[in-house]
Amino acid sequence: MHVTHLECAACGACHEARRLQNLCTECGKPLLVRYDLERAARSLTRESLKGRRADLWRYREVLPVEHEENIVSLGEGWTPLLHAARLGERLGLRRLFIKDESQNPTQSFKARGMAAAVSMAKELGARKVAVPSAGNAAGALAAYAARAGLEAFIFMPRDTPRANVIECEQTGAHVTLIDGLITDCGAEVARRKDGEGWFDVSTLKEPYRVEGKKTLGYELAEQFDWELPDCIVYPTGGGTGLVGMWKAFEEMERMGWIGAKRPRMVSVQSETCAPVVRAFERGERFAAEFENAATVASGLRVPKAIGDFLILDAIRESGGAALAVSDEELLAAVREVGAAEGLFVAPEGAACLPALKRLLRSGEVRPDESVVLFNTGAGVKYLEAFGG
Numbered sequence: 001m002h003v004t005h006l007e008c009a010a011c012g013a014c015h016e017a018r019r020l021q022n023l024c025t026e027c028g029k030p031l032l033v034r035y036d037l038e039r040a041a042r043s044l045t046r047e048s049l050k051g052r053r054a055d056l057w058r059y060r061e062v063l064p065v066e067h068e069e070n071i072v073s074l075g076e077g078w079t080p081l082l083h084a085a086r087l088g089e090r091l092g093l094r095r096l097f098i099k100d101e102s103q104n105p106t107q108s109f110k111a112r113g114m115a116a117a118v119s120m121a122k123e124l125g126a127r128k129v130a131v132p133s134a135g136n137a138a139g140a141l142a143a144y145a146a147r148a149g150l151e152a153f154i155f156m157p158r159d160t161p162r163a164n165v166i167e168c169e170q171t172g173a174h175v176t177l178i179d180g181l182i183t184d185c186g187a188e189v190a191r192r193k194d195g196e197g198w199f200d201v202s203t204l205k206e207p208y209r210v211e212g213k214k215t216l217g218y219e220l221a222e223q224f225d226w227e228l229p230d231c232i233v234y235p236t237g238g239g240t241g242l243v244g245m246w247k248a249f250e251e252m253e254r255m256g257w258i259g260a261k262r263p264r265m266v267s268v269q270s271e272t273c274a275p276v277v278r279a280f281e282r283g284e285r286f287a288a289e290f291e292n293a294a295t296v297a298s299g300l301r302v303p304k305a306i307g308d309f310l311i312l313d314a315i316r317e318s319g320g321a322a323l324a325v326s327d328e329e330l331l332a333a334v335r336e337v338g339a340a341e342g343l344f345v346a347p348e349g350a351a352c353l354p355a356l357k358r359l360l361r362s363g364e365v366r367p368d369e370s371v372v373l374f375n376t377g378a379g380v381k382y383l384e385a386f387g388g
């Protein structure tokens with residue numbers, strides 16, 4: 001157990017790690033877990049990983065759970081990094097890869113964050129957990145809460161893909177559908193949580209989902225044999241995966257596993273919900289709420305993210321970019337990736353492809369570079385978007 005404390009990502013205030021915490025009590029911004037990395041690095045070495053379990057708990061020393069028996073696992077993480085040779089050939093990219101997160105439990109990368117958050121909620125004594133969700137986080141929370149014996153309270157927009165609603169019901173969660181967006185769902189959780197005794201596991205409003213998601217960064221480094229790719233293209237809603245990877249890179253450098261070179265982080269959003277893209281273009285550190293947010297890529301329908309400044313800092317420090325694509329483009333990309341590589345990707349993951357094409361055209365990505373597209377979920381959960 002190497003956690004030293006929780007640190008506010010905005011004001012730097014220290015918070016105690018061994019009790020349930022949400023946002024910084026000084027400034028209301030997200031808390032991040034800090035570790036004694038020097039100690040962690042004594043047993044967690046690049047070589048030590050070779051014989052370890054094939055899930056995200058292989059990075060145990062840099063994850064927050066203290067007691068092994070509190071780990072709630074369904075086999076999350078250690079997903080394939082697939083060489084996309086046929087798609088790459090079409091784009092003129094020899095080193096194009098897809099990190100296929102649809103192969104996680106509950107078919108999305110949200111399993112990583114929820115495995116960590118639910119394990120910690122259990123360890124620190126929560127009985128009831130609540131979340132606002134665009135869909136996939138809800139399915140993941142419902143599954144992990146069931147496995148942990150916790151009660152889950154889930155709030156989703158009424159027009160969330162049916163598969164997400166049904167999976168939550170079938171894994172025993174209490175589901176409430178709201179006429180509104182994820183921000184309205186979040187407001188409902190905030191309004192009721194104290195009275196109901198719920199622990200709020202909204203993304204970046206508790207410190208542990210980002211710890212689960214950061215394992216994306218550890219895995220990429222390990223799967224690339226400790227040479228990070230030149231560019232990562234990531235579909236961004238709340239941004240927890242991007243923020244998590246950025247944190248992982250820093251931790252790995254401090255443990256002496258990688259050098260100072262970082263991938264350029266490219267954030268992809270929908271034209272009809274692009275708060276991060278707009279703030280990036282305007283040079284702003286925080287993103288204003290995006291009015292009338294709408295997109296079939298439901299995970300990208302996040303008009304306001306509490307970790308906006310962390311996303312924007314990572315994009316800028318990395319020399320990356322933020323791009324918006326249309327629903328038409330991303331739906332066409334589902335079929336293009338599917339036909340070229342045999343993956344039925346989520347619309348969010350598909351959005352990375354038109355963004356990459358644009359970067360290739362503008363010369364921001366060169367043909368000799370290595371590029372990773374993130375397929376964050378499974379297309380089969382979005383049948384309505386394909387006329388199903």
Ligand SMILES: Cc1ncc(COP(=O)(O)O)c(C=O)c1O
Pocket residue numbers: 108110134135136137203235236237238239240241242298299300346348349376377378
């Ligand atoms: C499939 C999928 N991709 C991407 C996202 C956005 O992820 P993040 O909140 O980490 O930015 C979501 C969020 O719901 C999602 O479900």
Ligand SMILES: [Zn+2]
Pocket residue numbers: 008009010011012013024025026027028029
């Ligand atoms: Zn603070």
